[in-house]
Amino acid sequence: MLTRQSVAKDLILLAELKKKADDRTSEHRRVILSMQKDHQILKTKYGKRYMARLLQMELGENYSPTCVLCGRIGPKDQSICPTCEKKLQEDPKGFAAELVPLDEENPFLAEPKEIDLEQYDPKPKPSVVITIGSGDEVSKAVKKAKKFGKDLKNNLGHAAQDLNSKLQGIPAGEETDEAFKGNYLDIIRTLPKPLWFLSFFYVLLGFFVLTAGWHVLTMDPGSMVAAIFPAAALTALPAVYFFYELAGSKGIRIHRLEVFTLGLLGFGISLILSGAFYLIFTQVPENRPLQAMMEELFLLITMLTLLRQKQHDTGKWSNMFDGMLMGASVGAGFSVFKLIQLGAFLMEKYQGGRVQSLKGLLILFVTSLLYLGSYVAWISVLGGAIAHLGRNQGSKWAWDRHLDGVFYIFYPFLMHIWWVMPILDIGIAGIEVKQVLLFFVSLAIVNLMIHKAIYENNHRHKAS
Incomplete structure (x- = not known):
């Protein structure tokens, strides 16, 4: 006999077993599936409604709206189905008495609370006489249920099916990547707005620094354009920050220090290599x-070493999207050096290292952005492959x-x-x-x- x-x-x-099931061990999975199959509690009104609350709190996913009184799927803009609404209008007190006991321990009309497993006493408590109360109390309880129902968008059948598929499909000791929903533009839209403003601000800052440098050059004919190209390299820094934040927003484990360290490492080694090539092959x-x-x-x-290290730390290879974000971060850091090298190259192209007009300055700025975007695109593709x-x-x-990866x-x-x-x-x-x-071809390949x-990620997620 079922009692309260x-x-x-x-x-x-069940709540305790669900929390233990997060470990994804075969024993916990077997126990919870056995309990879901054997215990009749999940077939009762109490179990279904409380299970829906429990799944809502633990899974944090939204499903179709359900009636807070009977559990049926109701209209999207209502929290109580038409059948329960009619019964409430005809006999609210009798319907409430038939549906659920009304007291302070009622888990269905009260706000969901976290269960304290350590202080739970499994011993039966003395029976308590449950009184329904007056019509006003029933009306208040129904209003409270309606208010809570506005936030309850959980369908028990879908939630239980989702939970079973996760527990049955995931091998012991292994996790799956969360599926990407929608296209990549939806992923980009999830970035915090301050990141967009900050990146745009840094790009404008780099441009205005270049503009100020041009005015300085016009007043001082002895200056050289290469002196302001380290400022042009500032336009690459927001790209480094942008891809770092994008990776962090998707839960990718990559440290900010690691991003800038790789950029600095690429800068130093490439500077040495380029200097050697310039000295050896300057006439060729x-x-x-x-x-x-x-x-x-x-x-x-660099990318192979980075991804190998990630594989060694986590026990598995990063997915393609992770690899592309890491590659974009490394490419942005490396492009800082390329912009400085570009300044040295254009210093020789423009006689005496001077930019003769604002048009020339805009050409330098656009060329810098082409270098930056191309390097980010190339290395992101390399990391993904x-x-x-x-x-x-x-x-x-x-x-x-x-062969496509090759x-x-x-x-x-x-x-x-x-x-x-x-x-x-x-x-x-x-x-x-x-x-x-080549810049637009690179963007197409990245797409x-x-x-x-x-x-690949969605296919792997469904297969699991």
């Missing part, structure tokens, strides 16, 4: 493709089975070599058409990679 004490005892035990401009290959090789080793191959093959990389790994090499080769060197308004073309990452 047995109902409370079973529900508290055809060796610029070789320099580009060396830079991409360094970035490949490494994560894709590592996640699907582990320590046994079957290159022939994932292509994405060598794609930055091809793009960078084409970037520096004297091919399609056509300029419009001082900006090279080739760089603009394909993001869709591939979302599909």
Whole structure:
């Protein structure tokens, strides 16, 4: 026979088992599934309604609205179904007495509270005479139920099915990645607004610093444009911060210090390599493709080391989206160096290192943004490709089975070599058409990679 004490005892035990099930161990999973199957408590009005509250608090997911009195799925804009509404109008006191006891311990009309398992006494308590109360008290209770029902958007059947699928599909000791819902634009929209304003502010700050530097140059003909290009590199810093915050908003474990350390490491090593190439091959401009290959090789080793370290720390490879965000962060940090190098290169291009007009300054600024965007796109694709191959093959990389991943790994090499080769060197308004073309091609490849990452993650989530 079901009593209030047995109902409370079973529900508290169920709550305890659900919390233990978060460990994803086979024993806990077996126990909770057995309890859901054997105990008849979940088939009662008490169990269904309280289970819906419990799932709402623990899962935190929204489902179809349900009637707070009988558990049926009702209209979206109402918390009580038409059947219960009619019964309440005809005989509110009798219906309330039939439906649920009205007292201070009632878990259905009261706000949900966290169960204290340590202080719970499983011993039966003396029976308490339950009185229904006056019609006003019933009316107040119904109003309270309606008020709470506005926030109750949980369907027990869907929630229980979701819980069972999670518990049955996840092997012991393993977790699955949360599926990406919607497209990647929906993911970007979840970023906090202050991040957008801060990034935009830093880009404008870099531009105004360049503009102020141009005015200084016009007053001091002896100055050189390379002196203000470290300020142009400031436009890359918000990109580093942007991708770091995007990764953090999606729960990706990457430290801010790690992002800037990698950028600084890339800056230092590439500065040494570029200096060596400049000293050795300064009279041989055809060796610029070789320099580009060396830079991409360094970035490949950096990303492989970073993702391997993540795999060693967490016991599994990062997914493609994680790899792309890490690559974008590294690419943004590395582009800080490239902008300074670009300033040194353009210092020689403009005679005496001076920009003769504001138009020339705008050309430098647009060129800087093209460099920044291209490096971020290239390295993000590289990181996503490494994560894709590592996640699907582990320590046994079957290159022939994932030719698309192999292509994405060598794609930055091809793009960078084409970037520096004297091919399609056509300029419009001082900006090279080739760089603009490669920039948009890179954005298209990144778009394909993001869709591939979302599909792979959702497919893996459904399979689990």
